[in-house]
Amino acid sequence: MSDALSRSMQIHKHVVETDRGVVASQHRQAAEAGAEVLRAGGDAVDAAVACGFVCGVLEPWMSGPAGGGAAMHWRADTGQAHALNFGMRSPAGLQVGDFALSGEGVAGDLFPWERVVEDRNVMGAKAIAVPAMVDGHAAAHKRWGRLPWAELLAPAIEHAKRGMAIDWYASLIIASATRDLARDPDAAAMFLMDGQWPCPFSWTALATDRINQARMADSLDTLARDGAAALHGGDLGAAMAQDVRDKGGYLTSEDLAANRAQFHAPLSVPYRDALFHVMPGLTAGPTFARAMEHLAGEDLRTPDDAYPAYARAMFAAYGDRLASMGHDGENPATPGCTTHFSVVDRDGNMVAHTQTLLSLFGSRVVSPSTGFLMNNGIMWFDPEQGRPNSLAAGKPCLMNVCPALGEANGKRFALGASGGRKIVGAVVQLASFLADFDMDLETAFHQPRIDVSGGKGITADAALSPAVMKALEAVAPLTEVRRSLLPYPFACPAGVLDTRDKRYGATEVMTAWGDAVAEPV
Template sequence: MDSFSNSQVIRKPATKSANGGIVAAQHKKGAAVGAAILANGGDAVDAAVATSFAMGAVEPWMSGPAGGGAMMVYRARENRAYTVYFGMRSPAGLNPADYPLSGNGPAGDLFPWPHVKDDRNQIGGTSIAVPGTVAGMEAVHEKFGKLSWSDLLAPAAQLADEGLHVDWYAALLIAASTRDLAKNPMAAKTFLEDGQWPTIAGWTALSDKRIDLSLMAGTLRRLAQKGPREFYEGELAHEMIADIHDAGGCVRLDDLRDYRAEIQDPLEVDYRQGKVFMPPQFTAGENLAECLAMLKTRSFTGERPGPDAYVAYAEALRKTYARRLTEMGDINDDRAPTCTTHFSVVDREGNMVAVTQTLLSIFGSKVVLPKSGLLMNNGILWFDPEKGKPNSLAPSKRCLMNVCPALGESGERRFAIGASGGRKILPAVLQLTSFMTDFGMSLDEAMHQQRIDSSGGDTVIADQSLPENVLTALQNHYPTKTTRRMPFPYAFACPAGVARDGNINSGATEIMSPWGDAVAEKA
């Protein structure tokens, strides 16, 4: 038994609009940036690009220009869905021999990989992969954007200029990573106070203590003025490579110059009387499709998911994760001659975007580059350090990410959803999809509904507030532990989504996320 109240009730109502678009994001300031773009004549893609860069300024430890991810785009006039893949890649000069196993068992619960000596695949310059986020925003903006690139990046630069407000939640997240942040001088200078987490004792709610992100602001302005290829080919690229080299990383200028995002046809699954669209490769999209195919063989009744539904979720997830962790990956020439943020957008025309972008771990590699102020990813952790597997560490290889943005349609409703939370993302997206399609729940109802997690390993993690008959059914089938839905640490993923019912748009985020919110454009 834990020490927390059992009578406390937490609700976060969905935001609705009959006249305009909505952005749902893990930080309300990021969502507000996107909503302002919608109000200024941009469509869902413009709002997504602006929100992407804004999120890197308001929660830089989750995502940013030096990360990667994937997005789903729905164009209402075409009635067509697209995937934009901008996942990270391992550098061409990477040598797997530089990542020897320590023999100390598994590295941790993020991935079941064996531990690598000195955590070289998790922390520091050796963990940095080739970033893709800027290229992803470049590709989608070139194909669908209406407003200028510079106008879309300006709000993020302004937020970075203002600095990052250190409230209790920011202090908590920084405190959890203090030991690793202290290993990099620039990361320590940026986020810590004398080598420790920011002090909040005695502060009032009116305190305006801020983290200086002026270097990042300058970098964002350069990107705004010179365009996205500045990140991959310009003076900024040269500065980044020099700093990465000084940190011990092996990313080179050719790695950046050769990187391009890909616009792809998505996977499409007929589900019940509708369809679900998801990314086709190197994400968890293939696993979502596999789970939905298994759920289609079941018949659920009632207005809320009961024991049969939750047992079916657990069964499908266990089967797909068993395959994902052993069979999936980018099989390159070695075998043949993915903490995160999510936001979703819907505009007044019904266009939708679901974006999941990440540095992978919280604070990524824990390396901040001195010249640009960018916090770098640790995408190398996505690879299995053991040899001879589809996802084994190798040069010039695409990372097998956990991200799973999705689009769905059921009757008159369309939705765009996704989540952050590593391996917990897929279970959340699967259950939200089922809640809205199998049980006809609104987006608001789906976000408040209890979830389970079964993302590898034998044990199912269940929300302790689930009905007793559901918990009993799960325990009769699988080893099951119960836990509380909390703001930190998250036992379940942190989703955000938008929906459109007729001409009514709505947006909602994880109810336990203290910063997450859905913001409607102002007329």
């Protein structure tokens, strides 16, 4: 993958510094929408709502109203962390017998499950789980929001009315899924042009092509007027569910009404002199906690010393996850397709928010009544029966998401990432960089990382020194890769940091669209 890449090119992102609030997102325009909400007097939660819905319009293959996820909230006035789960579930009417194993070996998407006949758990209407992203935003807004809900959805509605502009990055993403998108007439109509991926530019000028998202704009307008109830028990949700059933899936209005966001006590993780708060339950939070527990017993004197320790900690943590929670490795050739953003407002309130459709373009199915691209959350389940995470009806999905809050060395921060199984390893390393080595956010985000995703080997950034590589080889088989714009060999994090006097925001160095944006004056 990296043979043709330049050895002399260096990519650097400056960290945003401000005495106000800041939003760090995988899409700059989503971060700008959140930052404008902060300028209007909004809470970090208000900014997260605006940012999240714009992400669903401008990164529609990563997340959207037909997805799910989780978020960690820090409330500065009470000094408390709150965990909010808005994950997906399998529909109550799902028929396990529809997902017979094909006997053709391993599936070709994010997880190396045994392949199912016609890849029904990966793409198509039967792969669609019950979403809850809209209710996740609504639940947080109801509890802490300051600005009217409709105002927060207005930026997403305006973007959808214009339609997402197709630049080189969007064209490349669409090209990677063209064959799958062509299977669904509504997905093909939205994302393809004459059955082909769109061309982002001519030789001399940028193209002006845009994706038609007018139907999505209408649906977002309904959500702005009627709130999450429009999707969870209302007419909008009924129309979406009917679309899914018409295409052979199981989703019903009753499923949508039943799957609502839930607040939980966070999983608090003491670590040396630091403290972290992560998601409990069927997320990567417990895996993060196990990794940090193991890491606490290691002697970390320098960052170079730490990499073998990170590898050992992640092998131990994934050993527990595979034994008790049910995931069984990952296909390293496929990127995780999720979006994460982090927010801090001028009062010190924080949000670490991860939302997803699971795979790139989810199920590759569009609901024509709503204009929403649908998730493929059923792929989170192991199609083989008799395992901890085996597919069943009415069952919550086991997510890879790991939004995290932390406090170390007099600094408070919110972190998270996209990238499937790569997420938790990235969050563990960034947490250690900030806690163990007192790095600033810019240094932490530019520091090389490794990945251990539950397999037998280690993937390491080629920027690491030969001595570190040798030490890693003593732990497990090693593969060296270079950071690239696409595909991402490592997760794509976004974080904010608060020192009380100043606030900072950063995103993954290699993301073409990702950026942190400070609250305007």
